[in-house]
Amino acid sequence: MSTKTKKKVNTALVHTVLLFYTVIALFPIILILINAFKSRKGIFRDPLALPTEKTFSTVGFEKVFAKSDFVLFFGNSMIVTLVSLFFILLFGAMLAWALSEYKFKGRQLLTVFMAIGIMVPIRLGTVSILELMVSLDLVNTLTALILVYIAQGLPLAIFILSEYMAQIPDELKEAARCDDVSEYSIFFHIILPLTKPAIATVAVFTMIPIWNDLWFPLILAPGEETRTLTLGVQQFIGQYTTDWNSVLASLSLAVLPVLVLYLIFSRQLIRGLTSGAVK
Amino acid sequence: MTKAGRFPWHIVVFVLPGFFIYTLFSAWPLLDTLILSFFDQNDTGARWFSGLDNYRLVLLDPDLSAGFWNALWNNFKFFLVHVLVQNPIGLMLAALLSLKDLRGARSYRTLIFMPTLLSVVIIGFIWQLILSPLWGVSETLLEAIGMANYFDAWLGKESSALLTLALISVWQFVGIPMMLIYASLLAIPEELLDAAYVDGASPLRIFWQIKLPLILPTLGLVTILTFIGNFNAFDLIYAVKGALAGPNFSTDILGSFFYRTFFGFQSSLGSPTLGSTVASLMFLVILAGVMVYFWLVQRRLHRYQL
Numbered sequence: 001m002s003t004k005t006k007k008k009v010n011t012a013l014v015h016t017v018l019l020f021y022t023v024i025a026l027f028p029i030i031l032i033l034i035n036a037f038k039s040r041k042g043i044f045r046d047p048l049a050l051p052t053e054k055t056f057s058t059v060g061f062e063k064v065f066a067k068s069d070f071v072l073f074f075g076n077s078m079i080v081t082l083v084s085l086f087f088i089l090l091f092g093a094m095l096a097w098a099l100s101e102y103k104f105k106g107r108q109l110l111t112v113f114m115a116i117g118i119m120v121p122i123r124l125g126t127v128s129i130l131e132l133m134v135s136l137d138l139v140n141t142l143t144a145l146i147l148v149y150i151a152q153g154l155p156l157a158i159f160i161l162s163e164y165m166a167q168i169p170d171e172l173k174e175a176a177r178c179d180d181v182s183e184y185s186i187f188f189h190i191i192l193p194l195t196k197p198a199i200a201t202v203a204v205f206t207m208i209p210i211w212n213d214l215w216f217p218l219i220l221a222p223g224e225e226t227r228t229l230t231l232g233v234q235q236f237i238g239q240y241t242t243d244w245n246s247v248l249a250s251l252s253l254a255v256l257p258v259l260v261l262y263l264i265f266s267r268q269l270i271r272g273l274t275s276g277a278v279k
Numbered sequence: 280m281t282k283a284g285r286f287p288w289h290i291v292v293f294v295l296p297g298f299f300i301y302t303l304f305s306a307w308p309l310l311d312t313l314i315l316s317f318f319d320q321n322d323t324g325a326r327w328f329s330g331l332d333n334y335r336l337v338l339l340d341p342d343l344s345a346g347f348w349n350a351l352w353n354n355f356k357f358f359l360v361h362v363l364v365q366n367p368i369g370l371m372l373a374a375l376l377s378l379k380d381l382r383g384a385r386s387y388r389t390l391i392f393m394p395t396l397l398s399v400v401i402i403g404f405i406w407q408l409i410l411s412p413l414w415g416v417s418e419t420l421l422e423a424i425g426m427a428n429y430f431d432a433w434l435g436k437e438s439s440a441l442l443t444l445a446l447i448s449v450w451q452f453v454g455i456p457m458m459l460i461y462a463s464l465l466a467i468p469e470e471l472l473d474a475a476y477v478d479g480a481s482p483l484r485i486f487w488q489i490k491l492p493l494i495l496p497t498l499g500l501v502t503i504l505t506f507i508g509n510f511n512a513f514d515l516i517y518a519v520k521g522a523l524a525g526p527n528f529s530t531d532i533l534g535s536f537f538y539r540t541f542f543g544f545q546s547s548l549g550s551p552t553l554g555s556t557v558a559s560l561m562f563l564v565i566l567a568g569v570m571v572y573f574w575l576v577q578r579r580l581h582r583y584q585l
Contacts, residue, residue, distance in 0.1 A: 004541075010482075012379065014375050014378060015383075017375060018372070018376070018383075018387045018391075019373075019387075019488055021368075021372060021390055021391060022387055022390045024450070025390060025391045025393060025394055025450075025453075026390055026393065027396075028394075028405050028406065028409055029393070029394065029405070031405075031409065031416065032405050032408070036365075043414075044414065044415075047414060047415070047416045048390075048416070048419070049421070066351045085301075090295035091296045091300065092297060094292075094293040094294070094296065094297060095293065095294055095298065096293045097293055098290050098293035102287065102290050102315040104287065106291055110294070110298070112528070113306070114301065116306065117301065117305055117306070119507065119565070119569050120309060120562065120565065120566075121507065121511040122304075122305050122308075122309075123511055123513070123534075124309060124312060124511075124559075124561055124562050124565075125305065125307075125308030125309040125311070125312050125558070126312075126541070126554075126557045126558065127308075127312050127541060127551050127554045127558060128307070128308035128309075128311035128312050128315065128555075129304065129308045131551070132307075132308060147300060147303075147304050147553075148304050148305075150300050150304070151300050151303070151304035151305035152300050152305065154297050154300070154301050154305075155301070156295070182289075182580075183289040184289060184292075187293070204362070208396055211398070211551055212397070212398035212399065212400070214398070214399070214400050214513075214514040214515065214517065214518070215513055218517075221496075230398045230400050230401075231403075233398075233400065233401065233516075234400050236520055237404055242416075244408075245552060246406070247408070248408070251404055251405060252403050254397075254398065255397060255401060258396055258397055258398075259393070262393060266389045266392075270385075270388060270389065270392070270458070274542055
């Protein structure tokens with residue numbers, strides 16, 4: 001074989017392997033999505049077929065919306081995720097700035113103290129967190145979840161942001177200081193805008209585990225009013241295991257928003273993963 | 280820099296809010312849990328110091344300790360499957376994706392990473408449906424490649440349930456090693472590879488002898504991240520198997536064992552103090568893993584780093 005054909009064969013082989021794995025990664029998700037739009041008969045007779053005129057049905061979705069409060073759960077997840085995210089980014093950036101810019105007593109100790117949270121999962125403190133929330137009268141409130149998620153997200157945010165902030169050239173801040181600009185406006189008007197790319201990375205990394213979490217909603221806020229989407233779907237499916245239409249529809253409802261967001265922001269996310277994460 | 284004589288209030292303002300929330304809701308509860316593991320309590324909620332009694336109960340008691348050791352052992356198997364399956368597949372995909380001039384690399388990357396973003400709970404349910412003998416999707420697919428005889432209700436059998444769950448988790452999270460390894464492969468300087476290429480080394484040889492040694496630190500990082508994630512896992516087991524981690528506790532891992540010890544199940548009551556003990560033991564396991572990583576692996580791997 002000439003080198004040219006050999007190269008072609010190799011390229012084809014690489015694409016075959018990658019394509020094969022892409023199918024493995026996507027097949028389960030697509031299977032759920034197409035069957036969610038079928039009648040019960042269609043689901044069982046030919047699971048692999050796309051919905052046709054004969055088998056198309058949205059009865060699953062109708063049942064889900066009738067029997068459970070999906071809109072409420074979705075709203076709860078949105079509130080918890082966005083509010084936590086906002087405070088993680090704000091407080092995280094402030095702390096990262098203090099740790100990377102100012103020399104003060106105990107700085108190193110504080111850095112190590114915050115880094116513990118990257119290695120030790122906050123779940124291990126659940127017994128005390130629950131007792132604390134009981135004594136603060138915060139059980140079954142979204143506030144409880146938000147506070148825990150802020151504490152959970154801060155360490156990684158500080159780690160990534162302070163590395164990034166350390167690279168900001170000194171001249172920028174020194175020029176501002178010569179003009180007698182306050183430390184607060186240096187941070188909010190000069191540093192924060194410059195840190196945007198890193199903030200975007202942190203945002204994606206912290207948002208996903210919060211949105212997907214089952215553990216803390218299950219333990220701190222299991223009430224009907226404060227259920228998040230993940231917990232809501234889990235409980236709903238536990239109740240209606242045998243109703244395949246409803247189960248498939250509820251799974252699709254949980255998957256779709258994430259898929260849409262991912263397709264919009266995938267570039268940002270992957271850039272963050274492949275540049276900021278490994279250093 | 281702060282001017283002498285004036286107290287640097289701005290530092291306090293920058294540090295305090297984050298420090299306060301982190302300390303109160305993360306650091307303190309972790310410490311408090313460790314402390315609580317040395318206490319005992321009665322039905323009225325009164326607590327007293329009991330030394331190592333809880334640890335003796337969880338680790339050595341003839342009735343209670345079996346559950347803990349079973350969960351720990353299962354957790355190791357769960358982790359082993361990840362190391363042996365997830366990381367090699369991630370490495371292979373990353374190696375292929377980082378090939379020069381590969382068309383469509385971005386699309387492959389984006390699509391293969393997708394399952395990683397979804398909730399573990401959702402993934403668990405999806406696979407439960409697909410593997411269900413009732414629906415028969417897996418059976419049909421196996422039939423197509425002539426392997427219908429191999430089909431079984433894998434999730435329901437004591438001998439295969441844990442392995443099946445571990446593979447589901449591998450399927451979901453293979454994107455993380457793939458991305459991290461891919462990033463470190465891209466960071467290898469061109470000149471190094473060009474030199475080898477000019478010398479007539481084959482792509483395979485370049486991979487094994489140049490690229491792989493250079494990305495060993497990343498493989499170490501991926502392994503410890505997987506370790507922490509696995510020894511803290513809970514959602515998948517709870518979604519698919521419930522708190523009892525059946526059949527017959529064959530899928531019980533430390534996370535689900537912790538949950539049952541803390542909240543109780545069926546007739547047995549939960550105990551916050553025993554729960555704290557289990558959490559503290561999980562902490563020790565994770566700490567041991569992290570220490571092994573830092574002292575053994577990282578030190579050796581650094582020699583290869585650029």
